[in-house]
Each structure stands twice: as C-alpha cells, then as structure tokens.
Amino acid sequence: xxxxxxxxxxxxxxxxxxxxxxxxxxxxxxxxxxxxxxxxxxxxxxxxxxxxxxxxxxxxxxxxxxxxxxxxxxxxxxxxxxxxxxxxxxxxxxxxxxxxxxxxxxxxxxxxxxxxxxxxxxxxxxxxxxxxxxxxxxxxxxxxxxxxxxxxxxxxxxxxxxxxxxxxxxxxxxxxxxxxxxxxxxxxxxxxxxxxxxxxxxxxxxxxxxxxxxxxxxxxxxxxxxxxxxxxxxxxxxxxxxxxxxxxxxxxxxxxxxxxxxxxxxxxxxxxxxxxxxxxxxxxxxxxxxxxxxxxxxxxxxxxxxxxxxxxxxxxxxxxxxxxxxxxxxxx
Amino acid sequence: xxxxxxxxxxxxxxxxxxxxxxxxxxxxxxxxxxxxxxxxxxxxxxxxxxxxxxxxxxxxxxxxxxxxxxxxxxxxxxxxxxxxxxxxxxxxxxxxxxxxxxxxxxxxxxxxxxxxxxxxxxxxxxxxxxxxxxxxxxxxxxxxxxxxxxxxxxxxxxxxxxxxxxxxxxxxxxxxxxxxxxxxxxxxxxxxxxxxxxxxxxxxxxxxxxxxxxxxxxxxxxxxxxxxxxxxxxxxxxxxxxxxxxxxxxxxxxxxxxxxxxxxxxxxxxxxxxxxxxxxxxxxxxxxxxxxxxxxxxxxxxxxxxxxxxxxxxxxxxxxxxxxxxxxxxxxxxxxxxxxxxxxxxxxxxxxxxxxxxxxxxxxxxxxxxxxxxxxxxxxxxxxxxxxxxxxxxxxxxxxxxxxxxxxxxxxxxxxxxxxxxxxxxxxxxxxxxxxxxxxxxxxxxxxxxxxxxxxxxxxxxxxxxxxxxxxxxxxxxxxxxxxxxxxxxxxxxxxxxxxxxxxxxxxxxxxxxxxxxxxxxxxxxxxxxxxxxxxxxxxxx
Numbered sequence: 001x002x003x004x005x006x007x008x009x010x011x012x013x014x015x016x017x018x019x020x021x022x023x024x025x026x027x028x029x030x031x032x033x034x035x036x037x038x039x040x041x042x043x044x045x046x047x048x049x050x051x052x053x054x055x056x057x058x059x060x061x062x063x064x065x066x067x068x069x070x071x072x073x074x075x076x077x078x079x080x081x082x083x084x085x086x087x088x089x090x091x092x093x094x095x096x097x098x099x100x101x102x103x104x105x106x107x108x109x110x111x112x113x114x115x116x117x118x119x120x121x122x123x124x125x126x127x128x129x130x131x132x133x134x135x136x137x138x139x140x141x142x143x144x145x146x147x148x149x150x151x152x153x154x155x156x157x158x159x160x161x162x163x164x165x166x167x168x169x170x171x172x173x174x175x176x177x178x179x180x181x182x183x184x185x186x187x188x189x190x191x192x193x194x195x196x197x198x199x200x201x202x203x204x205x206x207x208x209x210x211x212x213x214x215x216x217x218x219x220x221x222x223x224x225x226x227x228x229x230x231x232x233x234x235x236x237x238x239x240x241x242x243x244x245x246x247x248x249x250x251x252x253x254x255x256x257x258x259x260x261x262x263x264x265x266x267x268x269x270x271x272x273x274x275x276x277x278x279x280x281x282x283x284x285x286x287x288x289x290x291x292x293x294x295x296x297x298x299x300x301x302x303x304x305x306x307x308x309x310x311x312x313x314x315x316x317x318x319x320x321x322x323x324x325x326x327x328x329x330x331x332x
Numbered sequence: 333x334x335x336x337x338x339x340x341x342x343x344x345x346x347x348x349x350x351x352x353x354x355x356x357x358x359x360x361x362x363x364x365x366x367x368x369x370x371x372x373x374x375x376x377x378x379x380x381x382x383x384x385x386x387x388x389x390x391x392x393x394x395x396x397x398x399x400x401x402x403x404x405x406x407x408x409x410x411x412x413x414x415x416x417x418x419x420x421x422x423x424x425x426x427x428x429x430x431x432x433x434x435x436x437x438x439x440x441x442x443x444x445x446x447x448x449x450x451x452x453x454x455x456x457x458x459x460x461x462x463x464x465x466x467x468x469x470x471x472x473x474x475x476x477x478x479x480x481x482x483x484x485x486x487x488x489x490x491x492x493x494x495x496x497x498x499x500x501x502x503x504x505x506x507x508x509x510x511x512x513x514x515x516x517x518x519x520x521x522x523x524x525x526x527x528x529x530x531x532x533x534x535x536x537x538x539x540x541x542x543x544x545x546x547x548x549x550x551x552x553x554x555x556x557x558x559x560x561x562x563x564x565x566x567x568x569x570x571x572x573x574x575x576x577x578x579x580x581x582x583x584x585x586x587x588x589x590x591x592x593x594x595x596x597x598x599x600x601x602x603x604x605x606x607x608x609x610x611x612x613x614x615x616x617x618x619x620x621x622x623x624x625x626x627x628x629x630x631x632x633x634x635x636x637x638x639x640x641x642x643x644x645x646x647x648x649x650x651x652x653x654x655x656x657x658x659x660x661x662x663x664x665x666x667x668x669x670x671x672x673x674x675x676x677x678x679x680x681x682x683x684x685x686x687x688x689x690x691x692x693x694x695x696x697x698x699x700x701x702x703x704x705x706x707x708x709x710x711x712x713x714x715x716x717x718x719x720x721x722x723x724x725x726x727x728x729x730x731x732x733x734x735x736x737x738x739x740x741x742x743x744x745x746x747x748x749x750x751x752x753x754x755x756x757x758x759x760x761x762x763x764x765x766x767x768x769x770x771x772x773x774x775x776x777x778x779x780x781x782x783x784x785x786x787x788x789x790x791x792x793x794x795x796x797x798x799x800x801x802x803x804x805x806x807x808x809x810x811x812x813x814x815x816x817x818x819x820x821x822x823x824x825x826x827x828x829x830x831x832x833x834x835x836x837x838x839x840x841x842x843x844x845x846x847x848x849x850x851x852x853x854x855x856x857x858x859x860x861x862x863x864x865x866x867x868x869x870x871x872x873x874x
Binding site for chain 1: 673675694695696698699700705707712713714715716717718719723727728730731734737738739741781
C-alpha cells in the first residue's frame with residue numbers, strides 16, 4: 001500500500017507489509033531500485049565513481065535539489081506545484097549573502113534567506129487561495145518576478161567578498177568525511193517526514209491533494225494549510241539558496257535557473273502524483289539522487305552534457321508515464 | 333406485426349417476469365386505462381427492448397426490463413429515482429452496453445453496442461446535463477462531427493445557411509452564429525433538440541428535458557415534440573412530472589427497481605394507478621424498531637432560500653427525532669442540506685441551532701456547531717480516496733489526536749479499530765485505502781468520521797445509495813441508535829420504504845419548495861409520491 005511508504009519516510013523499501021499485487025510493489029520500489037541499479041552499474045563501469053571524493057561531491061551537488069524537493073513534495077502532495085523555486089532560490093541566496101556581506105553572522109543570514117524564501121511562498125499561496133489563480137500560473141508569474149527582483153537588487157552583479165566561514169555550509173565536512181549539506185539534508189528530511197506523518201499539516205496536505213472537496217466538507221481550513229505548505233516550501237528553498245551560495249562562495253543572481261524542472265522531476269520520479277494525494281520523502285530523495293547520479297555518471301564516462309539533458313528528460317517522461325499507467329489500472 | 337402493439341400478451345413472459353404479476357396488481361378499478369385501449373391506433377413498432385439486464389458494481393440496475401416504442405409515437409418513461417430509467421435509455425442510445433437482452437429495430441435484431449451504431453440507426457439522446465461545446469456557435473454545434481464540406485474544407489457559409497434553415501423550420505428564435513456560451517439553459521436545450529433534428533433522427537430520447545425550463549419554454553418544447561411526431565420521428569420522454577406527461581405522451585412505461593411493471597396508454601387525469609405502479613414495493617422488515625423520545629428543537633430553519641435553487645424552506649428537527657426529506661431528483665433537497673451545512677451559502681433566511689441563531693458560512697462553522705453531513709456523493713465530497721480507512725475516520729477531528737504537538741498514531745489506530753468493530757466495517761486493515769472498500773463500507777467510514785467528531789445534528793443525504801443490503805441494515809441501526817441517544821437526524825432519501833421505515837415525520841419537496849409535511853405513521857408511499865410529483869395538487873382527491 002502506498003500509504004506505508006507515505007508514512008514512513010526514509011525507511012525506503014523496508015516495511016512493506018500489506019499484501020498487494022506484485023506490480024504495485026514493483027512500481028513502489030522502482031525509484032529505489034533504479035538508484036541502486038545505477039549505483040551498481042557506475043561502480044562497475046565508471047572509474048573513480050566509488051571514491052570518497054566523488055561520492056561526497058555527488059551528495060553536495062544533489063543536496064540543493066534534494067532540499068528544495070522536500071518542500072516540493074509537500075506542495076505536490078497537496079495537489080499543487082511550484083515553478084518559482086529556481087528563482088526564489090536565487091532571490092533568497094542573494095538576500096542571505098547580502099546579509100553576510102553586511103557583517104551579519106552565518107545563522108542570522110541563513111535565517112534571513114529562509115525568511116526571504118518563505119515570503120515568496122506566502123505570495124504564491126496568497127495568489128492561489130485569495131485570487132484563485134491556479135498554482136501553475138501563479139508560480140509561473142512569481143518565477144519571473146522573483147528572478148527580475150533579484151537582478152534589480154544586484155544590478156546583475158554577483159555578491160562577493162563573503163567571509164571564509166561561509167564555505168563550511170556547502171563544502172565543509174563533519175567527522176572529516178560526512179559532507180555538511182548531507183547532514184543538513186538528513187535532518188530536514190527527517191523533519192519533513194515527521195511533518196507528513198505526525199502533524200495536521202502533513203495529514204491535511206494528503207487530504208487536500210486527495211480530495212479538496214471532501215477535506216472542505218470535513219472542516220479542514222484549506223486556505224490556512226495551503227499557505228503553510230507553500231511557506232514551508234519557500235523556507236526550504238531559501239536554505240537551499242544559501243547552500244548553493246556557500247558552494248560557489250558568491251551570491252549569483254542567476255543561481256537556480258532551471259532548477260524547478262529538476263526538482264519537480266525528482267518528486268515525480270519519487271512517486272508523487274501530479275494530481276496530488278501521493279508522494280513520499282524517501283521517494284523524492286531517491287528521485288533527486290537518480291538525477292544526480294545520471295549527471296555524475298555521464299561526466300565520469302565522458303558523455304556530453306548535452307546528452308545528459310536528453311537522458312534526464314526521457315527519465316522524467318518515463319516516470320510520469322508509469323504514474324499514469326498506475327492510475328489508469330486502478331480504474332479511475 | 334398485426335396485433336395491437338400495446339397488447340401485453342405478445343411480450344415474452346418468463347416465469348419470473350414482472351409482467352405477470354404487476355399489471356394484474358394495478359389493473360382493475362384503480363386504473364381502467366391500463367387495459368388495452370383500442371381507440372388509440374397501434375403504431376408499427378420502431379424499437380422493442382426485451383429482458384434487458386445491467387449491473388453496476390454488483391448492483392442490478394435493470395432486471396429484465398422491457399421498452400416498446402412505436403413509429404411516430406411519443407412515449408413516456410416514468411419511475412422513482414434509481415428505478416433504471418436513465419440506464420435503459422442510455423442502452424438504447426449506445427452509451428451503455430447491456431449485459432443481456434435483445435433489441436429489435438424495425439423488427440430486425442440489432443446489436444446496438446456503441447454510440448456510433450445508435451447514431452447510424454437514427455437514435456439521438458438529449459441529456460439532462462447538456463452536451464454542447466460552449467465556445468462554438470449554434471451552427472457549429474448543430475453540425476459538430478458532421479460538418480458540411482466542400483473539397484476538404486468546412487463549408488462555413490453552407491453550415492450557417494443550413495443551420496438557419498433548420499432553426500426557421502423549427503421556429504426557434506436562435507441566431508446560428510451566436511456562441512452557445514451566451515445562451516441560457518432553455519435555449520441550449522433548443523440547440524440540442526435542433527441537433528437531433530439535423531441528424532434526421534428516427535428516435536429522440538429526452539431525459540428530464542423540462543427540469544431546467546420555465547412553463548413557457550416547456551410549451552415551446554412540446555410544440556417541437558409534436559412537430560417531430562408529425563414528421564414521423566418517435567420520442568421517448570423520461571420525466572417525473574406526470575401532469576406534463578399527460579399533456580404530450582400517448583403511451584407510458586413504468587419501471588420499478590429495474591423491472592417493467594406497467595405499460596399502457598397515458599392517463600390524462602387520474603394518476604393513482606400510475607403512482608401505485610411506480611412505488612408499489614413491499615415494506616421490508618429490516619427497519620429496526622426505535623422508541624422516539626423527542627427532546628428540544630435541535631435544528632430550526634426559517635425561510636431559507638438561495639437563488640432559484642430553493643425558496644422559503646422552514647422546518648424544525650428535534651433531538652431524538654428522524655425527519656425524512658422526500659422528493660424527486662432536482663427538487664432541491666441536496667441544495668437545502670448543503671446550505672444548512674455551509675457548503676453553499678443561503679441568501680435568505682436563518683438557521684437556529686438549539687434555539688440560538690447561528691451563522692454558518694462554511695462547513696467548518698457547521699461542524700463547530702455540532703452538525704455533520706453525510707453527502708450524497710461519497711467519492712466527490714465524503715472521502716479522501718487516497719487516504720486510509722483510519723485517516724478518513726479521524727479527518728474531521730484530528731485535534732483530538734494531538735499529543736504535545738504531534739498526532740498520536742497509536743491512538744488513531746485504536747479509535748479507527750473501535751469504529752471498525754462497532755460498525756462492522758469490512759476492511760482488510762486500518763491502512764487499506766478507502767477507495768478499495770465497497771460502497772456500504774465506505775459509507776460506514778463516513779459515518780464513523782462524524783461519530784468520532786461527536787456531531788449532534790446529522791444531515792444525511794441518500795445514506796444507502798449504492799449500498800448493499802447488509803450494510804444498509806447496519807446504517808439504519810446506527811441512525812436509530814444516534815436518534816435514541818438524542819441526536820437530531822434529517823434524512824434525504826429517494827427510497828420511500830426507507831423513509832417510512834425510519835422517520836417520524838416526512839417533508840416533501842418539489843421544485844425548490846417544501847410542499848407538504850406528513851406524519852410518517854399516517855402516510856403512505858402513494859401519498860408521498862403524489863406530493864412529490866404533483867406538488868400542492870397532491871391533496872386533491874384522486
């Protein structure tokens with residue numbers, strides 16, 4: 001049953017207890033099996049893949065997409081979508097790095113970036129709940145607006161002269177080997193998993209995505225929870241912006257361009273449905289790692305980055321097609 | 333076929349055919365018109381449907397039903413809600429495929445298993461919910477799928493001129509170049525009818541065509557129907573409104589619980605026999621006994637109205653009381669309870685809960701005031717289908733599960749297991765998706781949701797629709813138990829035996845108004861149906 005996964009983040013494939021058809025089971029483990037399979041193939045065929053340095057770099061690279069995907073998971077479970085994440089990440093990264101540049105310590109600067117991201121979440125949810133604009137169009141609009149504002153604030157120039165300590169967030173390691181972004185990701189994934197399983201916010205996200213009318217008739221305050229969901233997503237995106245900034249040691253006004261596609265792809269590959277009501281933290285993380293591994297593996301094997309885009313595109317379409325097939329078989 | 337078409341003797345009679353028993357039951361002094369009436373010349377048969385069977389999800393909707401329509405005949409099809417009227421005409425229009433039974437068209441057997449085939453024969457159906465493309469013009473809609481062409485291109489000028497010719501012939505005041513979205517419901521209905529004519533239909537099926545029309549428009553519709561008849565086209569007229577049918581229909585068939593129980597000339601005034609044929613079911617004995625101990629007034633509604641949906645609705649329900657709400661589809665019953673529940677906003681009148689005026693603007697307000705709504709459409713408004721049984725049970729009352737900021741999932745399991753045991757919900761596990769349960773078990777989950785919320789006023793809308801007999805009994809038992817514990821229950825039902833078996837009083841609605849309040853112990857299915865079909869005229873001696 002999908003709910004088993006939905007409710008047990010990060011336990012991945014284990015804990016599948018309910019009897020269901022083999023095909024259901026296959027579809028559920030597909031993202032995880034793909035990651036494992038690709039990992040195995042690359043271990044065998046790609047030199048240097050299985051080195052601490054390379055794996056740690058894969059983690060650092062995918063952490064940004066992964067963290068945004070956590071918020072997107074919640075949003076897509078509620079039946080929505082957020083196309084503005086790439087732009088909002090750039091905006092928040094600029095806000096955070098400007099605070100650093102002005103002499104604020106790291107933690108308040110990160111908080112500032114998260115607040116900037118959350119503010120865009122608030123705008124998105126306001127457009128969706130008050131003006132009744134569909135999430136797709138509302139966030140398409142803010143995608144342009146956030147990027148534009150970022151360029152206005154910076155005049156198109158990167159934010160530089162950041163304190164060296166900032167680099168720890170993206171490039172530091174704990175215990176000499178564990179990348180800091182990975183630690184941040186694990187903590188946030190556990191948090192998101194907890195929200196999905198143990199809070200009204202998570203439960204209502206599933207209920208709203210599954211059947212917004214039934215949720216309304218059950219007395220769920222839909223607007224309030226949609227605002228919370230998009231704001232949470234915005235805060236996650238803001239934090240991701242700071243990690244990206246830390247890895248580059250600059251605040252790039254163009255940071256995050258095109259990330260929305262990778263993030264949405266990760267969440268969809270991970271089993272979330274575009275029509276809402278389904279999705280898991282573990283699945284989304286597997287999806288993000290799959291995309292990260294495709295890119296890393298291609299680099300190691302010397303495949304042109306142009307072809308990487310083709311492969312990633314094909315994987316996305318495949319994932320959505322599987323989702324559609326699954327829905328159709330359930331007999332709509 | 334030489335013999336009288338309305339003569340039932342030529343119908344196939346199996347030992348189980350309802351045709352043996354039913355016409356005898358309603359024949360005689362109550363309904364002399366049921367006898368073959370030789371003053372109406374029998375038309376040649378156009379379509380003969382025999383022993384038609386159809387089930388949906390294990391529920392038999394049609395149980396060997398029959399339908400006979402002659403060439404150029406205007407035929408009425410009546411029956412209670414859920415009797416199978418829509419299903420049998422949809423089979424005829426090729427929209428639904430029958431499971432058994434034969435269909436003859438002009439005395440030839442035809443498979444009739446697709447819309448295309450029905451269209452080829454000349455069968456057109458005009459739906460309750462209209463099927464027009466709103467952005468296209470009247471002319472484009474008339475010829476949709478059959479556009480006049482020249483070369484490979486659509487001949488737009490001929491399309492418009494042909495459309496104008498048809499509209500003028502029908503005396504419809506419509507401009508062929510108006511986009512359909514600018515038309516009102518009645519004009520759209522005219523477009524639908526014109527479309528049927530354009531396709532040179534032999535048989536036009538109208539399913540509740542007058543439900544959205546004013547009296548004047550109904551008159552216009554009837555004129556068109558007469559014109560169709562004059563051109564040799566047959567019409568099947570599905571309707572609840574007997575007095576309207578009496579104006580236009582020549583012969584009538586009655587369906588009851590998926591069986592054909594009567595076929596004969598349409599009576600002009602005395603509908604008693606027809607109504608008896610529609611409702612004549614035995615009261616089954618599965619309605620558990622209940623001791624009614626009435627308390628204070630729990631829910632009081634005064635002059636509630638909303639647009640054209642319903643007007644001036646005033647009634648009260650006491651604690652410990654079950655009040656039934658009867659009426660035909662489109663009478664406005666669901667709209668009234670949704671307005672009480674805040675799912676749509678009433679624009680007139682007020683609601684009092686336990687004697688205090690309460691402003692209810694959303695379901696959330698209603699729930700806080702102790703109301704619960706078991707909706708008519710479980711899949712649309714009752715259940716989050718992707719969620720589990722347990723998650724649906726607790727959805728309306730998650731606050732009760734909060735322990736120090738997080739949901740107590742152990743407690744949730746206990747709560748849900750409690751209701752599964754108490755209501756005998758048949759689910760494989762607590763975590764089973766509610767979409768995989770049967771209709772009856774789904775309804776029990778919805779009921780559990782409101783029991784857990786500790787609602788005191790229950791609005792239940794068709795609680796046993798699509799529910800198997802076993803689950804029905806369980807739901808009746810729960811509703812009775814609720815009333816005995818002092819809850820107030822307002823129950824919409826189209827199942828008259830259910831209304832009679834469960835309620836203390838019955839409110840009858842028709843055309844958005846409360847036309848009659850009856851005491852259950854002193855009424856009958858016939859009386860309720862009379863008010864539901866004839867409104868205030870129902871009280872006139874039959």
